[in-house]
């Protein structure tokens with residue numbers, strides 16, 4: 001390289017460096033390079049992942065209202081049904097399936113499982129499995145112990161029946177009289193893979209569905225299905241192995 005060519009190259013580099021500096025100054029600090037908006041990258045749905053919406057204790061007589069609210073928002077959820085309620089209202093279990101919901105096992109009579117004798121404990125889960133399979137012609141794969149009360153023996157029962165234990169990462173507190181706004185605020189704390197506990201009977205829960213749909217959209221999250229994960233998800237003094245993924 002001659003010294004004059006080297007000088008020219010240096011001059012170009014200095015000019016480019018100056019341009020880059022000017023552009024950097026012209027961009028306000030902290031501004032996002034891809035603008036948010038209806039046509040920007042930021043509006044891509046599900047960009048931040050999937051969450052599991054779960055509704056326990058049904059199907060109750062008001063389940064059709066909940067299903068309508070979910071369908072209106074295009075949301076899919078996991079319904080942890082009790083065997084006794086499924087037996088009393090089998091048409092509502094079928095309605096859940098028709099509405100594209102996943103049906104899980106929540107025991108027959110909603111007992112505190114660790115307090116039961118071995119045979120009774122197994123029966124609570126197994127009989128519910130038979131009832132749900134009879135009604136839906138589909139084998140449930142997910143299990144939620146009532147009150148989230150579980151131990152090694154409960155887990156072993158669920159295992160023998162081929163069920164994955166599903167606890168939660170967010171409690172909506174809808175069972176505890178939470179307002180519509182409080183339920184929506186809880187849902188807004190869901191992170192990718194997370195699972196929220198709700199119930200199919202509180203009127204506030206049905207009322208909260210549009211708000212939940214909105215905070216999920218705002219957060220770039222979509223409703224997903226619940227599957228096994230090797231990761232131990234913390235739950236009080238124990239942990240579980242389930243998370244939400246793309247359906």
Ligand code: ZN
Pocket residue numbers: 056057106110146147
């Ligand atoms: Zn329950």
